[in-house]
Amino acid sequence: MHDHNNTLEWDINDNHIPKRLGTALGTGSPNTVSGVTTHDAFQEWADGHSRFVYRPDSEEARRHSSGWAMRNTNNHNVHILKKSCLGVLVCNKHCILDNGDTIHLRPAICDKARKKQQHKACPNHKCTGRLEVQPCRGHCGYPVTHFWRHTEFAVFFQAKGNHDHPRPEPKSSAEARRVGHSYKFSRGITRSLLLNNSIASSLQF
Ligand SMILES: [Zn+2]
Ligand SMILES: [Zn+2]
Ligand SMILES: [Zn+2]
Numbered sequence: 023m024h025d026h027n028n029t030l031e032w033d034i035n036d037n038h039i040p041k042r043l044g045t046a047l048g049t050g051s052p053n054t055v056s057g058v059t060t061h062d063a064f065q066e067w068a069d070g071h072s073r074f075v076y077r078p079d080s081e082e083a084r085r086h087s088s089g090w091a092m093r094n095t096n097n098h099n100v101h102i103l104k105k106s107c108l109g110v111l112v113c114n115k116h117c118i119l120d121n122g123d124t125i126h127l128r129p130a131i132c133d134k135a136r137k138k139q140q141h142k143a144c145p146n147h148k149c150t151g152r153l154e155v156q157p158c159r160g161h162c163g164y165p166v167t168h169f170w171r172h173t174e175f176a177v178f179f180q181a182k183g184n185h186d187h188p189r190p191e192p193k194s195s196a197e198a199r200r201v202g203h204s205y206k207f208s209r210g211i212t213r214s215l216l217l218n219n220s221i222a223s224s225l226q227f
Contacts, residue, residue, distance in 0.1 A: 032073070034102060034169040034180040061176065067189065068168075068181045076177040083177040086170045091129045091190050095167070106165040107158035107183075108136070110190045113144040115151030128190040129155055160186045 032039055062074040064082040066089040076083035086092075090107050097104035111127035118124060125144060130136040136155070144151035158165040161183025171178040 032178070034073070034171050034178055035099065039171060039173065039178060040176075065179075066192075068179070069166075070181070070184050072181045074179045076179060078172070078175060078177055080177060083170075083179070086168070088168060089189060089192055090166070090168075090185060091131065092168050093131045097169075101171065103170040105168040105170070107160065107167075107185060109156045109158040109165070110187045111139055111153050112156045112188070113146065113149060113151040114154045115144065115149055117144060117146050117149040117151055119146055124188065125153070126188040126190055127153065128193065156187045158183075158185055158187055160184045 060075075061077045061080075064076060064080055064087075065072075065074055066082075066087075068074065068088065086103060086105065088105075091109070092105035093108055095104045095106045108129045108131070111125070111129050113125040116124065125146060127139070127145075130139055140152075140154055142153045144153060160166040164183075166181065166183035166185050169178075169180045169182075
């Protein structure tokens, strides 16, 4: 198991999660320490069964951020935020771009927006495919889950499952793509006119 805080025994669902820095408790040995000894650097692509402890002032941790497209999920424990993976948007023809890359876009977190993304024309101009969501089945057939829990001294993170799909493009490039939208929009219409003489399918892109 890849685990930076492996000197500590804790599970995010424990009643008593470590609350204080080990040094504050005055214990020297990392094996006997009952608190968090170090904070981890933020892990954008945490995968597999993993646990991290972030600084309470970590901006990414405060936003419960991830490279994976995660949406809030109901949790019986209101003190622990649970999120589950939405997978990735892929081309239904699984086309390969000139640079050898494949289509792996970021699914929208909002249900309505994500519904709109599907069945759009594949952004590869040489491809006639459509976008579809490849769901995550990385946790015993169900989506990978992330758990977040805040204490005064740390933000605890725990992931369960191994993503069984490509990484979605990071948020930053998804935003950059949105800026260049008008260009793709006109290209999409042109392509659509040439291929099937219909612009209806591209109007929403
Ligand atoms: Zn590591
Ligand atoms: Zn395609
Ligand atoms: Zn996933």
